Amino acid sequence: MAIVEAAFVTPVFALLIFGVLEFGLAFQDYLSLHNAATSGARQGAIAGAASDADYQVLTAIKSRTALPTGRITRVVVYHADDVTTPVPAGCKAGTPSTGSGSPNYTLACNVYATSDFSQPQSYFQTCTSPSPSRFWCPANRKTAEKADKGNGPPDWVGVWIQVRHPFLTGLFGSSVTLESTSVARIEPLSRT
Numbered sequence: 753m754a755i756v757e758a759a760f761v762t763p764v765f766a767l768l769i770f771g772v773l774e775f776g777l778a779f780q781d782y783l784s785l786h787n788a789a790t791s792g793a794r795q796g797a798i799a800g801a802a803s804d805a806d807y808q809v810l811t812a813i814k815s816r817t818a819l820p821t822g823r824i825t826r827v828v829v830y831h832a833d834d835v836t837t838p839v840p841a842g843c844k845a846g847t848p849s850t851g852s853g854s855p856n857y858t859l860a861c862n863v864y865a866t867s868d869f870s871q872p873q874s875y876f877q878t879c880t881s882p883s884p885s886r887f888w889c890p891a892n893r894k895t896a897e898k899a900d901k902g903n904g905p906p907d908w909v910g911v912w913i914q915v916r917h918p919f920l921t922g923l924f925g926s927s928v929t930l931e932s933t934s935v936a937r938i939e940p941l942s943r944t
Contacts, residue, residue: 770921778928781819781917786932788817792911793934796829800906800938805890806862807876809911814869821869825914825929830861831888832908832935839912839933848887857907860888897940906938 795812799805806829814821828843831851842849843861851860862885868875879889894907914931 767923770923774919774921774924777920778917778930781915782930782932784818785913785915785930786934788813788819789911789913789932789934791816792827792829792913793909793936796909796911797936797938799890800895800941801890801893803877803890804873805893806864806885807873810864810869810876813911813913819915822866823915823917824866824869825916826912827864827868827914828861828910828912829864829888830910830912831857831859831893832910833858834908835935835937837908837910837935839910844912844914848884850887857888857892862887893938895938895941906940908935908937910935 792809792813796805796809799808802808809829810827813824813827817824826844826846828839830839830843840849840859840861843859843863846863846865848863849859849861851857864884868884876883876885879886879891893909894905896905898905910933912931912933914929916927917930918927919925
């Protein structure tokens with residue numbers, strides 16, 4: 753009788769244990785991902801209109817995550833209207849956009865792939881092809897404290913990251929896609 757009960761209970765218990773393990777590892781990756789998105793947005797806010805602003809964002813993401821960069825499938829740096837602005841759908845799909853309404857660049861975004869993490873800084877410092885920073889050029893980002901000071905008020909910069917989390921056991925599939933977004937206001941530069 754005990755063997756029959758064990759035959760029923762053991763698979764359920766094993767599934768529960770593996771489920772807790774898989775969920776815990778996925779949650780750990782999500783927390784790391786969220787930290788990387790927050791760090792990237794903060795670095796984008798500090799970099800402002802620097803020619804290598806997006807390079808600085810990618811560097812912050814790379815240095816502040818425990819995830820291997822090979823698991824990061826896409827990073828989007830986009831122009832947000834405020835802290836609640838979602839990443840444009842086309843950008844999430846991998847299509848960069850120059851947006852509309854210059855100088856506001858509504859829905860403008862730069863899309864980066866895994867391979868961009870290994871590019872040199874000079875690759876990002878131009879707003880011409882083939883640089884992926886050309887769609888929402890950092891030089892066009894508003895950084896002045898007030899609108900009457902010329903180039904202001906400061907823009908909002910959003911960072912969206914998508915990663916692939918592989919499951920260890922395969923009981924719940926081979927992998928799951930995780931994503932996180934963070935938005936920050938560009939640090940204003942006072943102009944007199």
